[in-house]
Amino acid sequence: MSTPQEIDEAAVSDLEPQDSASSALPASASDETDGRSASRRRALALGVAAATALLAPRRASAQRIVRPLTTRPAPPPASGDTLLRLVRRITNGVTEEELNLARSLGFQAYLEHHLNHEAIDDARVTDFVAANYPAVNQDVLQLYTQNQTTVQYALQDATLYRGAFSKRQLYERMVNFWSDHFNIYYPKVNYLKVVDDKDVIRKNALGSFPEMLKASAHSSAMLEYLDNTRSRANNVNQNYAREIMELHTLGVDGGYTQTDVEEVTRAFTGWTIQGRGGFRFDPTGHDFGAKTVLGNTIPAMPTSAGAQGVTDGERVLDILVAHQSTARFISYKMIRWLLRYDPPAALVDKVAETYTRTGGDIKAMIRVIMTPANLTAAPAMYRQPYHLMLASLRAAQPSVANVAALRDQLRNMGQYLFFWEDPDGYPHNTDWWGGLILQRWSFEAYLSARTGDVLGVDVTKFMTVSTANAIADSMNQLAFAGTMSASLKTRVAQYLAAAAISQTRVREAFGLALSSSEFQWF
Amino acid sequence: MSDIDHDGCDDGCTEFRQLSRRQVVGGMGAGLAGAYFSPIFPSWLPQVVLKESEDTTRDVIVSVFLRGGCDGLSLCVPFFDTNYYAGRPNIAVPRPDSGAANRGIALDNQFAFPQAMNALVPAFRAGQLLAVHATGSIDPSRSHFDAQRYMEVGKPADTTIATGWLGRHLAAVQPMRTNAGLRGIGISSGLQKQLVGAPKTIPIPDPSNFTIGGTASTRDSRESWLREDFGASAEPVRSAALDALTTIDLLQAIDFTGYRTANGAVYPNTTFGRGLRSAAALIKSDLGIEAISIDLSGWDTHSNQDPLAGSMYNTMLNLSGTLGAFHADVIASGLAQNVTVVVMSEFGRNARENGSMGTDHGRGNVMFAMGRNINGGRVLVNNWPGLAREQLDRSQDLKVTLDHRDVLAEIVRVRLGNPNVGVVFPDFTPTNRSVTK
Numbered sequence: 001m002s003t004p005q006e007i008d009e010a011a012v013s014d015l016e017p018q019d020s021a022s023s024a025l026p027a028s029a030s031d032e033t034d035g036r037s038a039s040r041r042r043a044l045a046l047g048v049a050a051a052t053a054l055l056a057p058r059r060a061s062a063q064r065i066v067r068p069l070t071t072r073p074a075p076p077p078a079s080g081d082t083l084l085r086l087v088r089r090i091t092n093g094v095t096e097e098e099l100n101l102a103r104s105l106g107f108q109a110y111l112e113h114h115l116n117h118e119a120i121d122d123a124r125v126t127d128f129v130a131a132n133y134p135a136v137n138q139d140v141l142q143l144y145t146q147n148q149t150t151v152q153y154a155l156q157d158a159t160l161y162r163g164a165f166s167k168r169q170l171y172e173r174m175v176n177f178w179s180d181h182f183n184i185y186y187p188k189v190n191y192l193k194v195v196d197d198k199d200v201i202r203k204n205a206l207g208s209f210p211e212m213l214k215a216s217a218h219s220s221a222m223l224e225y226l227d228n229t230r231s232r233a234n235n236v237n238q239n240y241a242r243e244i245m246e247l248h249t250l251g252v253d254g255g256y257t258q259t260d261v262e263e264v265t266r267a268f269t270g271w272t273i274q275g276r277g278g279f280r281f282d283p284t285g286h287d288f289g290a291k292t293v294l295g296n297t298i299p300a301m302p303t304s305a306g307a308q309g310v311t312d313g314e315r316v317l318d319i320l321v322a323h324q325s326t327a328r329f330i331s332y333k334m335i336r337w338l339l340r341y342d343p344p345a346a347l348v349d350k351v352a353e354t355y356t357r358t359g360g361d362i363k364a365m366i367r368v369i370m371t372p373a374n375l376t377a378a379p380a381m382y383r384q385p386y387h388l389m390l391a392s393l394r395a396a397q398p399s400v401a402n403v404a405a406l407r408d409q410l411r412n413m414g415q416y417l418f419f420w421e422d423p424d425g426y427p428h429n430t431d432w433w434g435g436l437i438l439q440r441w442s443f444e445a446y447l448s449a450r451t452g453d454v455l456g457v458d459v460t461k462f463m464t465v466s467t468a469n470a471i472a473d474s475m476n477q478l479a480f481a482g483t484m485s486a487s488l489k490t491r492v493a494q495y496l497a498a499a500a501i502s503q504t505r506v507r508e509a510f511g512l513a514l515s516s517s518e519f520q521w522f
Numbered sequence: 523m524s525d526i527d528h529d530g531c532d533d534g535c536t537e538f539r540q541l542s543r544r545q546v547v548g549g550m551g552a553g554l555a556g557a558y559f560s561p562i563f564p565s566w567l568p569q570v571v572l573k574e575s576e577d578t579t580r581d582v583i584v585s586v587f588l589r590g591g592c593d594g595l596s597l598c599v600p601f602f603d604t605n606y607y608a609g610r611p612n613i614a615v616p617r618p619d620s621g622a623a624n625r626g627i628a629l630d631n632q633f634a635f636p637q638a639m640n641a642l643v644p645a646f647r648a649g650q651l652l653a654v655h656a657t658g659s660i661d662p663s664r665s666h667f668d669a670q671r672y673m674e675v676g677k678p679a680d681t682t683i684a685t686g687w688l689g690r691h692l693a694a695v696q697p698m699r700t701n702a703g704l705r706g707i708g709i710s711s712g713l714q715k716q717l718v719g720a721p722k723t724i725p726i727p728d729p730s731n732f733t734i735g736g737t738a739s740t741r742d743s744r745e746s747w748l749r750e751d752f753g754a755s756a757e758p759v760r761s762a763a764l765d766a767l768t769t770i771d772l773l774q775a776i777d778f779t780g781y782r783t784a785n786g787a788v789y790p791n792t793t794f795g796r797g798l799r800s801a802a803a804l805i806k807s808d809l810g811i812e813a814i815s816i817d818l819s820g821w822d823t824h825s826n827q828d829p830l831a832g833s834m835y836n837t838m839l840n841l842s843g844t845l846g847a848f849h850a851d852v853i854a855s856g857l858a859q860n861v862t863v864v865v866m867s868e869f870g871r872n873a874r875e876n877g878s879m880g881t882d883h884g885r886g887n888v889m890f891a892m893g894r895n896i897n898g899g900r901v902l903v904n905n906w907p908g909l910a911r912e913q914l915d916r917s918q919d920l921k922v923t924l925d926h927r928d929v930l931a932e933i934v935r936v937r938l939g940n941p942n943v944g945v946v947f948p949d950f951t952p953t954n955r956s957v958t959k
Contacts, residue, residue, distance in 0.1 A: 067693075068693035068694050068719055068945055069684070069685050069690075069693065070682070070683045070684060070690070071682075071684050071685075072685075072718075072758075073756060073757035074756070075756060227878065230877065230878030230880075231877065231878070232877050235876065235878070237876050237877060238824075238876075238882040238883070239824045242665070242883065252667070258664065258916060380756075382759070413711075414712055415711075421589075422590070422819075424666075427712060430758060430759065431684070431712075431715065431718050432712035432713060433712055434762055435708070435723075435758065435762040436712060436713075436724070436727070436762075437759065437766050438732060438733070438734055438766040439727075442733060443735075445734060445735040445744075446735055446736075488751075491747065491751060495743070495747055498743065508737070508740055508744065511736065511744075512744060512751075515751075517752050517754065517755035517756075517759065517763070
């Protein structure tokens, strides 16, 4: 980790924290947020100053005084023109083909091309998935009869394959985002997650947030994962009620109380699943009494209302999607995903306003986030392992018969798909991922050495030229769309030149280019 | 889980299955006792070690975080409080003086371990395991993520601090061993927040498998290429990369597979058990590692908690079997290096069971400290707040009457030799609880 700051006595009197001052808030959502209020920071600075003073007596014996960091290092700047930055952000890795498309369409038309994902011809990938991973298109009754390991692998492998090779790259980026937002731990629900992936996440990833939330609330996988299937009148389980507010809509600082958790819990009593999967409202488990949720009264019903009791939960969903905290929280998280770790307050306001005006239209929100000015101002972000794997595959353009071997490679890098146990989804920050670097290098060494048809990387295409410099140029052009920095290209060439050039040597050089520091950021 | 089939489990359920099977075979230990003994005596082993350590007056700390909010009322049962039984008709651990086969194991005349924690009884009886009850964070959050964050950064309700308490501790003391290549490890697939900010500290999910892969003959040249390339990278990636490169050789010199435990200790063959077994090997190999952070999840028992035979029983078995083995292997083994283990969780759970024989998010909880210089063999309580409805936080939860930082701060100051407690726990004045001897 980062080295603590070394300071001398003179510096003790001038302890200003080093954090960025303009971050926007639902701090809760983020592990990267640096500040909520100036006064907080000042109080903290005083705390550190006082603490540092305690170190003084040790100076006599110690050679230096260290001041432990309380803030995190800034991410590196991003490079390239706005078009390249856009391609980086809305795809899982820049390719020559993708960059050419962007250049021919121009910024706005390229963004619209990806927002209009259904119009993009993706038959090759759709057919491959249908042929190799039929489970992802099946319903619960079919899924229930399958070998469950096969079903799990089908979802994981299809997700990897689509993420890397689908032409609908922005859509895949958002599928990734919502899969974490509405995280479900596969082993707790098994094949029900496959249905959730299809009917909740993929159906709505570039659609309407309220529709997606409602689909999630009716999803067997979610009801099972967060225990609502076990919540009955007078015998409640608060798990789903808490997380739908904390994680799915309002954010932890969104203004709800423990009483709201209890009331929302009551509203959702009786929301459960039937048979092998499918939403069912069970009136015998519902609490028909009056509830007050976030200041809104939901009147009592007679028990004889029966199936009408489901409207309590539906009312809660309407309250949540219309809430200003939801607009801000979802905006904040989308900006963190697509643009930068520290969303500026003004942009959160603007995107939230768009959410409210459009009724949670995800595409409209993305249009506000992905502007040339915003991209120019945004520093780089650190690739999660899944993203790194996809970017590597897009650079390598391997021949692929199946991606089964990659499943465990991803596990080794810390991101076995759909296996994050807690409902907050895989972390999206450099604190968590920044340390686990060796496993990334190991993966790139593995990938670049693949030959054959199952998963084969062809490096001879870089070798139509003979000198180390020319091969590095060729690699930069064909695999990295010309985006390598000059210094990286030089170092790749140096590695090539340090031994006789062979296919093995070129593979290693390619593996190093993928392992390089700059390829970890996007 | 209701009627859903578990065949699809890939690794989440492995532990459960392995544990279950071993129980059938006949209890922890017996089945696998021989598996960890290598016929070849590893060259770096055994008790040699640590003589070379430059500072053995400071303890190594192992911090175990129980993710999900463990039910402290099952882990350390207040059997003397009749409201415990009144509120938990289906999931209570029977009194130690009852005739039930699965009755609690009395620790004193108030508290008991459930049978699943039996493997920790020797450490407790040896006076080296301290349980602290009705403790936790003073922050009232019942959100897993806020509560974990505040505990790990060491300051409640402060969203501005990015670094963790262990991270700042390591940054505020001289290395125990000058030029140590690695001072802290998170046995995890990502760095836990409590370690963020620590110098020479990286996450290593499996210390026995730490390599950059590829052809052996070019390993050195590829490693130097990467060292140069990452030398200019942004933090925290730069330091992590350089520390990882330094560490490859250190870790590869250790024979984790052939590691021979002391006192016949046998770690459960679970991710957690293997993790602490690796931690023991790392500590004994004297690399200068000062802090190890490891997590055990599976404590968010909203339903079918079953501490007597079901899911929480198995999770506790994993915890106690692993910590019991670590106690025998490392703490009771006469190792020159002192080691202190702390175990905590983000919050406890409701005093009363919910409608699905589980418990929802609560407040006060139990935590543990274990070590030769821990003032153990007792359950430390700062005035038991009681479990009657009117005694509970929000009429639901055991109150917190002892800030968990009191326990940690004393360990940091006395056992970790760090007088700068204010750096580790900013704006906090700890109360002495005589946690250490």
